[in-house]
Amino acid sequence: MSLNELMIMRHELVLVAAVLALLIIEIGMPEERKQKINVFAAIIAATVTIIGFLPADTGMLFGGMYSTDPLRMLMKNILNIGVFLIILQSVNWLRQDLYKDRSSEFYLLTFSSLIGVSYMISAGHFLMFYLGLELTTIPIAALASYEQFKSKSAEAGIKLILSSAFSSAILLFGISILYAANGDLYFESFQLSDSLINVLGFIFFFSGLAFKISVVPFHLWTADVYEGSPTNVTSYLSVISKGSSVFILTIVLFTLFRVIQPLWEDVLYATAILTMTIGNLFAIRQQNLKRFLAFSSIAQAGFIMLGIINGTSLGMTTVIYFVVIYVFSNLAAFGVLQTVGHASGKLTMDDYNGLYKTNPQLSLVMMLALFSLAGIPPLAGFFGKFFLFTAVAEKGYYTLLLIAVVNTVISLYYYLLVVKAMFINANENPIASFKSDYSMRISLVICVAGILITGFYSPVFEYIKYLCETF
Amino acid sequence: MILIALIVIPVLTALAVMFARDARQTKNLSAVGMSVQLTLSFYLLYLFLKERASGNTEPVLFGKRFEWYPGLNINFDIGVDGISVAMILLTSIVIFTGIFASWEVKDQFKEFFASLIILATGVFGFFISLDLFVMFLFFELAVIPMYLLIGIWGSGKKEYSAMKLTLMLMAGSALLVVGILGIYFHSDVNGTHSFNILELTNQNFSIEMQRIFFPITFIGFGVIGALFPFHTWSPDGHSSAPTAVSMLHAGVLMKLGGYGCLKVAIALMPEAAHELSWIFLILTSISVIYGALGVIAQSDLKYINAYSSVSHCGLVLFAILMLNKTASNGAVLQMISHGLMTALFFGLIGMLYSRTHTRIVHEMGGLMKVLPFLSVCYVIAGLASLGLPGLSGFVAEMTIFVGAFQHPDMFHRVITIVAISSIVVTAVYILRVVGSLLMGPIKKEEYQHLEPAKWHEKLATVTLIIAIVIIGIAPLWLSDMIMESLGAILD
């Protein structure tokens, strides 16, 4: 194996290098200048993201354990951007005295998790996939309880780590059954036999991934963990963790389990309906905005299922395209939550009453983000959602489509509740006017630009479509 | 090029407004922008008529296609036919007057004008687009600012109304998603699917497909056209909305429904339309007469006008469902006519409200004495509404009735006569309002000293009245222009 060949694994190697670099900087940096680590982390994240876009070879490594191709690279790049944005958003939060001594932990764990994400996406073997999955989750569980003096944070950590351990046990059980039935664990050569036991194996396997995407009925951890974790960790969970799982689920379903497409279509059909509906019904009543966004992200997961059901390259395109938009929209929303929460400690819907009067720009960003999530033109979310619907309609599942569009109306209702709170409701004691920090602003500007441009700039979609067709 | 300008100018105006320094500049910018838009619309009319006069019989003129999403065969297709030109004219007149009617918006004026103009952008875009996707995009774009406009600047139980209106309209548009995707995937234009209306017109969709998607599409557009029983957003929405928003909403936005039903639901799926029209005819005739009878028991001016809009817009859908050129021509005329006069109504109601601070009819009285100008305008609007010859309402209603009468069978006859009977009820409620609002003795002492109409109010009302009168006196050019385009849709 030459060095050149190893460079196929560029994304992961760069991340490993980043982790190492951070460790070294952390150790070498004098105590009083520890603050600077935030800047380094942001720079490193930017570098990682940029390197990800550089052209590189694709192919397989380690006898097929690891494989990459332009589509997978794109997926990783999307998530890299997401992580970069999250890191920009966390800088100010980590600067506070409470965390400044251990801010590097946050970055280290985040990057470690990102390594897991990358490996998971590039997995060519169930073992590799499992390793990636665990590497994604475990650091995040630690991060979820990052705020060590808050019992909620610990609770979130516990719920996440135990649920995920439970779910990975089930997933592994599924893999073991698949192994028994087919005698192979390499994706490349995996041939699904028509044994009925595969159904069992597949569904156990699926539930493990569905857990990460928070598909109903495997979603129950989501809201609690999202609420308890630090906001930036929540962003990570809702965007990177979920996005990566969506990607790998799509890949796996479209390749390994292609032969049992009718089966997983049925499973997705049912779970998609449940996910959208339950997510929406719960979101309606939420007061805590993080919890609110948690349920909203469950509902969004339901919409994503719609694209996967399609089962063709169009479906895959729409899913990836939607995730791109979802990254921008959700991160914009969480960014606002983060900065407002950090500045005022306020997090409920009522606290947001009259926000527009004091912080118009943040309110506008939040509104755009929510409208994009709701699928309102001309924002990117509209295009994303419409294309997902296109994917369902192509399949001819008009009943499902009808249920989905009804759900968009319900979702619009609760998104509007937040908009109403910010723009319409009066508040005697509104959140004071404040200025958010530069890195947060940069991040929000990028998000808003993404929300505004992605839809109109069709080459994004066309490029993804091209990659999916050649996948 | 001119069509693109029609979208770009409002967008630029809205942007410019957001950067305006003060109220004065905001208003001036909006006024200038919308004046340019109005001029442009008339220029478009001129160009259109010139082209037609020179013998150009293409169904759609000034067509332009920009490839957008080639992978899904989505293109930014624009072009206009006679109907669109007419609707664009209507829109630019209403938004122009709407700006002047909201001259005295005090708080958050920038946002107000910007939202209002964005709303108008959506409407303009809707009327010029030939691609279902683009059309749908603009449709939703027009609906959403409504929420903020009503929610922030409205009155009464504005939050409830705004939410109800938005959700119901979005539910309608949700159905539209299903409808247009169904059409898209059942089409086959040179081996690919298509969103392009012109290409879709030549498709022969199977009757089974039409039976499913015609009702979905029709109801989808029907919700915004106040189709019974999906009209209940209208009374609450209108009564809470600020003046200019009511004007624009009732005047223009509700017309998207009729326009969409005609150009999408019926034009693309004519067989199902023939087969299923009876169901919707029953619903729309209920709309017509039910709305009119419902008005009589109302006492709030805005509710009165909202229900009367239900009745009048019901007539639009009713006419469209008659599926012949005359009735559809009447429908388009009715859209324009109703758009103008309801805008006038809502404008006047707003102006009266700002002076008397009540909208309850029997709390006012004798306004003719103290506010002669506004009162006369109100009477003219009323007369237009009850279909006085020489004003636009008459032209539209008669065309509809004549068209509807082309069906000699019992069902259509009965239902047409039911619809015609609404002219009596309309007269009842219009005169009732005029009688107790404007005539009679002055109810309250403080009404003696109401401020007379200001220049911008006069400008707004007079513009609308002129339009109503012109169409009422010389309707032939408009009617012919619309008729020509209908040929391509209905034949």
Added chain:
Amino acid sequence: MSYVVLIIALPFAAFLINGLLNRKLPHRLAGWLATGAIGVATALAWFTAFTYFFQSTSFEKIIPFQVTWLRFTETLQIDMGILLDPISVMMLVVITTVSFMVFLYSLGYMHGEKGFVRYYAFLSLFSFSMLGLVVATNLFQLYMFWELVGVSSYLLIGYYYDKPEAVAAAKKAFIITRFADFGFLVGILLLSYYTDTFDFAAITNPNHSAFTTMTGSSFLGISVLTWALMLIFMGGAGKSAMFPLHIWLPDAMEGPTPVSALIHAATMVVAGVFLVARMFPVFSFHAPEALDAVAFIGAFTLLFAAIIACTQTDIKRILAFSTMSQIGYMMLALGVSGYGEHGLGFTASMFHLFTHAFFKALLFLGAGSIIHAIHSNDIREMGNLRRHQPVTHIVFLIACLAIAGIPPFAGFFSKDEILAATLNSSLVYFAIAAFTAGLTAFYMFRLYFLVFWNRETVYEHKPHESSFIMLVPMIVSAVGSAVAGFIPFGKFVSSDSQPLHIEMNQTVANLSIVVAATGILIAWAFYKNESPLPEKIASTLKGLYRIAQKKFYIDELYLFITKKIIFNLISKPIAWFDRQVIDAFMDFTATATNKVSAEIKGLQSGQLQHYAYIFLSGVVLIVLIMIFNYA
């Protein structure tokens, strides 16, 4: 003859100028402007009549002006044009002349009113619309001007808009006629659907092929054509205040008196008669049943209104009921008329329309003059006015004689023809017509004696004779009422435009004179001086008298239908239904969603083990279902 356009355009111009400039215009200028315009129009109308009737030999239909106004289908279109034929030319003369009189009169009568300019604007609008109506070349143009006439009537009745009664009366008038127009419109649509045209030239051609189809197909046992014509007649009945659509006319007297003279006596209210006359060939050839209906309604209204007139005390209302009664005569005459040589009724009707316009306008102008002087409408507050208003007295007497049918005044001749025409048709109708002639004489002279003779009433201000400008039109009209009867009307106006030779039926004439004289004598006996007789008779006929005085409770019936049934039983329930059922359903979907959301919140219990339990059961459930599915 394109100058005819001017006859219509001039009043319109006056309307525009007065209407748009309104407050900026001095009263005197506005008034004279409008009067001048209508004056010129009158001259032109007379000139037109002169050239039409005397310079050409045959009375063809001439269309000097026509433009397409709106196209419905390739064949069905509305034209705006001017049609000259005997009846329209006759109507032009009537309308312009009476208008001119009234315009002139109003200069005095309305002097100093605040809304003087507005008054003239509306009046001009009315003249314009009425003229447009009579010269319409097609049914739809007629309908349009018909509506315009209605609206100008509305505006003028409601001229004193701060008076609630006036507002209510205006509303009532418009709505009732609107209801009638609903029938009219359906009739037009029905007719035009089969004939594929609105054009009178085509529609009134009895040989039009569509009529055979229309008479062929029937609905509820009546041919479609008859339906169409009955519906059209419904419009006419509404405008002409025929029973049961008459209730607006008495109330319409709330308008200024000159308006009543012009609109509610001489011109607009006879539009229904004009309409039936216009459509007469079709009625006559293809739908005799419809014509029977016209006759019946006419006869009924004729008697009905006359009976009520005997009991009323408001001078203008008496005149209003008398108008209804007289129009009933015209309708009856049309209803019993045949076509061509048997068209005596037609000519009689038109003749009566013509003469009636003069004497009824005169009566109203006279009434106006009285009201102007004593500021009251109640005849019980009047008396012995001949001392104070000699000129008014004389012209009023002429008018009364004319309407009572005393030769040589105009009414005698026309009424005589009508009686003769009914005699040809049915004895019952003749009896009604003749009896009512007596009744007419009675109630008119009751009015006359009560106002000008009887006891001397104490007036707050001493009544004075009206000004010169008001007297002139009255005198001119009086001359007209006196001599108009001598016009050989049959020569000019007949059902088939061919001169019709009419001979006076001596027996009928004698009978009518006797009846009228009897009526006058009774009135003289009762009312010449104060006398207890009328009271006595009224109290013996207690119930009947009361019913007649209350106008047979038709108003109350209408009120019951509109208030109790339509408002309380339809509109209010609809408003309630809309809010409480339909809207509530929409709200219910929202609250139900919220409710479900609250119900299922227990799913998210916060208990980790509960979550895992659901997770595991979900997996197992899906596995079971799928294995069951795919096994």
Added chain:
Amino acid sequence: MMEHVPISHVLIVTSAMFFIGAYGFLTRRNLVTMLIGVELMLNAVNINFVIFDRYLFPNQIEGHFFALFIIAIAAAEAAVAIAIFINLYRNIRSINVEEVDKMKY
């Protein structure tokens, strides 16, 4: 000796182990015991992988590797989990799972 034990018996044992572990996870109130439940489940999977290699695919060693990795990961997971338990204990002085329900609905 192994040959005398049919694969189905072993599978019954592993399945039983797996669900006993799950049962433990679902019913025990102590967080640490719950963690042990998960470990039990994971070990069931481990045995599965090993016996599949042994019985079904005697010439493959993937199952063995998988089992090894699972053991390693489980250890990591347990480490993190227990760290968090300690954190929780510091905050609420309890590691009873029923008390970990501050966030719900």
